[in-house]
Amino acid sequence: MGEKTQSHPGAAGRAATADRPTSIRNVVLVGHSGSGKTTLAEALALATGAVNRAGRVEDGATVSDYDEIEHRQQRSVQLSLVPVEWDGIKINLIDTPGYADFVGELRAGLRAADAALFVVSGSDGVDGATRMLWDECAAVGMPSAIVFTHLEAARTDFDEMTQACAQTFGGDDPDAVLPLYLPLYGPQGPDGHAPVEGLVGLLSQRVFDYSSGERAESAPDGEQLPRIEAARSRLIEGIIAESEDETLMDRYLAGEEIDYKTLVKDLERAVARGTFHPVLAAAPPAGGNREGIGTIELLELITGGFPTPVEREAPAVTTPEGGPRPPVTCDPDGPLVAEVVKTASDPYVGRVSLVRVFSGTLRPDDTVHVSGHGLTDRGHDGPDLHEADERIGALSSPFGKQQRTLNRCIAGDIASVGKLIRAETGDTLSSKDDPLLMEPWTMPDPLLPLAIQAHSKADEDKLSQGLARLVAEDPTMRLEQNQDTRQLVLWCLGEAHRDVALERLRSRYGVRVDVVPHKVALRETFGAAATGRGRHVKQSGGHGQYAICEIDVEPLPPGSGIEFVDKVVGGAVPRQFIPSVEKGVRAQxxxxxxxGHPLVDVRVTLTDGKSHSVDSSDAAFQTAGALALREAAAEAKIHLLEPVAEVLVLVPDQYVGPVMSDLSGRRGRVVGTEQSGHGRTLVRAEVPEIELGRYALDLRSVSHGTGRFSRSYARHEPMPPNLSGKIREQAETGT
Structure with a gap:
């Protein structure tokens, strides 16, 4: 790292290509909003010659070509791919959103990548949101290097930031996070802050000075040597501790100078295993400088120290029916196994699928088999598994809004595929003669409900198709047609996610919707035993209606449903009409x-009744059964039952108190807490569903963005009288 002094850029406007998996690096940029990920991607694109000084290529595309939604949101809301070339290596930079509402895009980027550049802003430091993003990388075992940005911010200290990252990300090993380069500071300004003007390579022991506008390399001077030697010794010890050569540490401690290439090889191995995370600093180009500070060094780390697709184990595969299959390897000549990591709609070319190829080679005009795990858990009707054969359209390499044509995409590479009509995010593409299915990645459960209805009849005609396309593109959204409340509910991850969904419906699919209050499915039950008599008698000439029945109603334990018992004696109600009474009772x-909420957990016993030889009928006894139940309810105390959820909240220890207080304010009952490691606590509580409508937003506020929760249905239980009274009043007035 740091030996090269001359860049090897690719040509601006030319699609980056690769002829073998070992010449590919898939790198995801991870960091919270405002940390500088996109600026870093732009700086790397400029350093490689993928864009010019204006940030554009020959066809006018830019790295920052966002859609209009992102311009309005003033933040990235979807992942984007920036392919560049450096020293004969194709680098797919995957820029991901840093806002919590779009963690699904981050997880898609992690799925497509083999390593991560974890971007930490000097102005924000290591906060709770940064820790949560690191946990996302750690959960999938993603090899990572750490990049510090915004070092020009006041009171930013490189050494303190490194120490904070080591404490937060290093786990039990403080030497798992160490600088690969040290910042080179210029003269202090009037505010006492010294700007970063270059870097000092610890392995190469070379100084790279950018202060003149050009990257100048030199040997360190005498004043710099003590700082370099101390940091270099610790770095080397951290690297060779991961070496497969067990004698290396003893030789180094004995005073032997370890070969530079050996150190780089061991560094790459430690990074690939995810046991070592080198730290670098970066700054965008300024003045007449083409390369931003740290861009060349980052490119050298990516090409020389990051794992290739061959070194990363591919996700497990099965047959579409779930049968076992051997693991796939990153071989262009192997069986085709690719995965749709993102689906988007382009106003000019239609649906575009971003595909990572894990095995085999994808070519235009190939016919592939599309297999998916099904979306029934996201509100779709249909089988658990969907399959279809599709013809591959044009292959291209995306750059901003532009698509550059490719003639193939080999194992380890990423490409856009046009017009895969039946493929959804997360689907597997394989040979139609040998269909396979990849193990899916985990998506967060959307917990913010959004009840919607079509704005007009014209919108109603397009709503179903628009929602289906929206959910197919974004698996972190879930569509629910609630049969109890008769509402159409789109479940989202947060307010920003919700706003993007509504805007996409309007701008992409031409569907306007109105947001209505979300309803919770309540139930009713009897608080005590009661009797009722249903009399339906109409005789006004011609064929009349005659049915009388008497019932007893008694409450049952929760979960019993509706139980109907026949205790009629003497044929007071003819046998053929007893099912009619039951049907009327159940309908009511x-x-x-x-x-107006369904009645549950009661036993209805038919005890007596009367009939007429001519005028009694099935319809008459259905009506009588319903009337009898309503009369019994009028004389009894009826409880409104509300659903109660079991809620699991995971938060840092310092927020346990505020979270428990907030849950209590929602009529919740905390049933226990337990330590969950890394200074976090899992809070278990039971909370009425009606109090959880905005909890996804409120928990984020209470925990400063660090809390997560899940919920599952526990039971229905009686609602407090003051609340049930309000709901009855609303039902009576129709409000």
Whole structure:
């Protein structure tokens, strides 16, 4: 690292290509919003010659070609791919959103990548949001290097930031996070802050000075040597501790100078295993400088120290039916196994799928088999597995909004595929003669409900198709057609996610919707035993209607449903009409007897009745059964039952108190807490669902963006009288 002094850029406007997997690096940029990920991608594109000084290529595309939604949001809301070339290596830079609402895009980027540049802003430091993003990388075992940006911010100290990262990300090994380069500071300004003007390579022991506008290399001077030697010794010890050569540490401690190439090889091995995370600093180009500070060094780390696709184990595969298959390897001549990591709609070319090829080679006009794990858990109707054969359209390499044509995409590479109509995010592409299915990656559960309805009849006609396309593109959204409340509910991850969904419906699919209050599915039950008599008698000439029935109603334990018992004696109700009474009772129970919510957990016993030889009928006894239940309800105390959820909240220890207080304010009952490692606590509580509508947003506020929660249905239980009274009043007034 740091031996080269001359860059090897690719030609601006030319699609970066690769002829073998070992000449590919897939790198995801991870960091919270405002940390400088996109600026870093632009600086790397400039350093490689992928863009010119204006940030554009020959066809006018830029790294920052966002859609109009991102311009309005003033933040990235979707991952983007920036392919560049350096020293004969194709580097796919995957820029991901840093905002919590778009963690699905981050996880898609992690799936497509083999290593990560974890970007930490000097102005923000290592906060809770940064820690959560690091946990996302750690959860999938992603090899990572750490890049410090915004070092020009006041009171930013490189050594303190390195120490904070080591404490936060290093786990039990403080030497797992160490600088590969040290910043070279210029003269102090009036505010006492010294700007970063270059870097000092610890392995190469060379100084790279950018202060003149050109990257100048020199040997360190006498004043710099003590600082370099101390940091270099610790770095070398950290690297060779991961070496497969067990004698290396003893030789180094004995005073032997370890060969530079050996250190680089061991560094690459330690990074690939995820046991060592080198630290670098970066700054965008300024003045007449083409390369930003640290860009050349980052490119050298990526090409020389990051794992190739061959070194990363591919996700497990099975047959579409779940049968076992041997693991796939990153071989262009192997069986085709690719995965759709992102689906988007382009106003000019239609649906575009971003595909990572894990095995085999993808070519235009090939017919492939599309297999998916199904989206029934996201509100779709249909089988758990969907399959289809599709013809591959044009292959291209994306750059901003531009697509550059490719003639193939080999194992380890990433490309855009046009017009895969039946492929959704997360689907597997394989040979139609040998279909395979990849193990899916985990997506966060959307917990913010958004009840919507079509704005007009014209919108209603397009709503179903628009929502289906929206959910197919974004697996972190879930569509629910609630049969109890008769509402169409789109579940999102947060307010920003919700706003993007509504804007995409409007701008991409031409569908306007109105947001309506979200309803929770309530139930009703009897608080005590009661009796009722249903009399349906109409005789006004011609064929009349005659049915009388008497019932007893008694409450049952929760979860019992509706139980119907026949205790009629003497044929008071003819046998053929007893099912009619039951049908009428159950129909009325489904409609509710107090506030319009389904009745549950009661036993209805038919005890007596009367009939007429001519005028009694199935319809008459259905009506009588319903009337009898309503009369019984009028004389009894009816409880409104609300759903209660079991809620699991994971937060840092310092926020346990505020979280428990907030849960109590939601009528929640905390049932226990337990340590979850790394200074975090898992809080278990039972909370009424009606109090959880905005909890996804409120928890983020209470925990400063560091809390996560999940919920699952526990049971229905009686609602407090003051709340049930309000709901009955609303039902009566129709508000």
């Amino acid at each position: 129970a489904a409609r509710g007897v107090s506030a």
